[in-house]
Amino acid sequence: MDSVIEKRVELKAPVSRVWRALTDYREFGEWFRVKLDGPFVPGQVSRGQITYPGYEHVKWEAVVQKMEHERLFSFTWPHPKSLDKKDAPPDYSGEPTTLVEFRLEKTANGTLLVLTESGFDRLPGDRRLEAFRRNDGGWAEQMKNIENHVSKNHVSENHVA
Amino acid sequence: MSRRSHSSVAAKRRTHALVFAALGDATRLSLIGKLCRGQPRSISQLTQGAKLTRQAITKHLRVLETVGIVHSVRKGRESRFEFDPEPIGGIKEYVNFVSEQWDHALSRLKSFVED
Numbered sequence: 236m237d238s239v240i241e242k243r244v245e246l247k248a249p250v251s252r253v254w255r256a257l258t259d260y261r262e263f264g265e266w267f268r269v270k271l272d273g274p275f276v277p278g279q280v281s282r283g284q285i286t287y288p289g290y291e292h293v294k295w296e297a298v299v300q301k302m303e304h305e306r307l308f309s310f311t312w313p314h315p316k317s318l319d320k321k322d323a324p325p326d327y328s329g330e331p332t333t334l335v336e337f338r339l340e341k342t343a344n345g346t347l348l349v350l351t352e353s354g355f356d357r358l359p360g361d362r363r364l365e366a367f368r369r370n371d372g373g374w375a376e377q378m379k380n381i382e383n384h385v386s387k388n389h390v391s392e393n394h395v396a
Numbered sequence: 397m398s399r400r401s402h403s404s405v406a407a408k409r410r411t412h413a414l415v416f417a418a419l420g421d422a423t424r425l426s427l428i429g430k431l432c433r434g435q436p437r438s439i440s441q442l443t444q445g446a447k448l449t450r451q452a453i454t455k456h457l458r459v460l461e462t463v464g465i466v467h468s469v470r471k472g473r474e475s476r477f478e479f480d481p482e483p484i485g486g487i488k489e490y491v492n493f494v495s496e497q498w499d500h501a502l503s504r505l506k507s508f509v510e511d
Contacts, residue, residue, distance in 0.1 A: 238491045240495045242495075242498055242499070246506055246509055246510060247510050252509050256509045257505075266501065266504040266505045267501055267504070267505075268504070314490075314494075350498060350502065352498070355494075
């Protein structure tokens with residue numbers, strides 16, 4: 236059983252306007268809050284730096300999948316283990332990814348945007364630990380301590396005993 | 397918040413407390429450290445590099461199994477142990493977290509294209 240996120244949003248703007256906001260890398264960067272290095276090209280890696288306050292140290296990296304004019308824009312992206320500054324991975328190569336798809340449909344008043352994100356079941360257990368940390372403030376600090384402890388023990392196993 | 401979600405939060409905290417009690421031990425933490433990287437491991441693999449005997453490691457694994465954070469799966473003649481994060485945070489919670497981020501991003505997109 237795969238978990239899928241699906242969002243449907245009615246936008247009071249023509250399909251062509253929404254398409255540009257999604258696929259022009261500068262416009263995408265404005266609302267998503269990321270500074271992208273260059274245009275989106277199907278099959279190619281898109282790189283940049285998140286500009287969302289508090290997450291400016293986080294790198295953006297995605298692989299553009301499909302760009303079907305004014306219909307479908309999709310990319311895959313990684314879910315790094317942690318977004319904390321000191322734990323941020325140097326690069327995302329080999330990280331498992333999910334698939335993000337934006338579908339556009341013309342409506343009487345503008346555009347219906349359907350966003351889906353799928354593939355969460357591919358993410359390993361430590362992402363779940365991270366979600367737990369983020370969603371349950373009371374245990375956050377405790378979890379951090381455990382993680383630190385675990386990683387220390389992982390480096391030198393002879394502490395066991 | 398409804399009464400029902402209150403009691404489910406309380407139940408969740410009780411489960412968390414049991415899990416953390418089981419984790420409150422250096423050996424068991426280091427076992428989780430080895431298992432949470434995804435691959436099921438045999439007792440021999442888990443004993444390697446540890447100063448403890450096979451029997452001692454098995455005993456610790458049983459404690460983790462009792463709270464549901466580790467499961468054993470039979471493979472041929474030996475048991476392999478795998479990490480199961482469900483008792484402390486299912487994938488559902490992570491998906492909810494990502495889902496909320498999308499709500500924020502899409503509302504920014506909405507103002508961006510409608511202005």
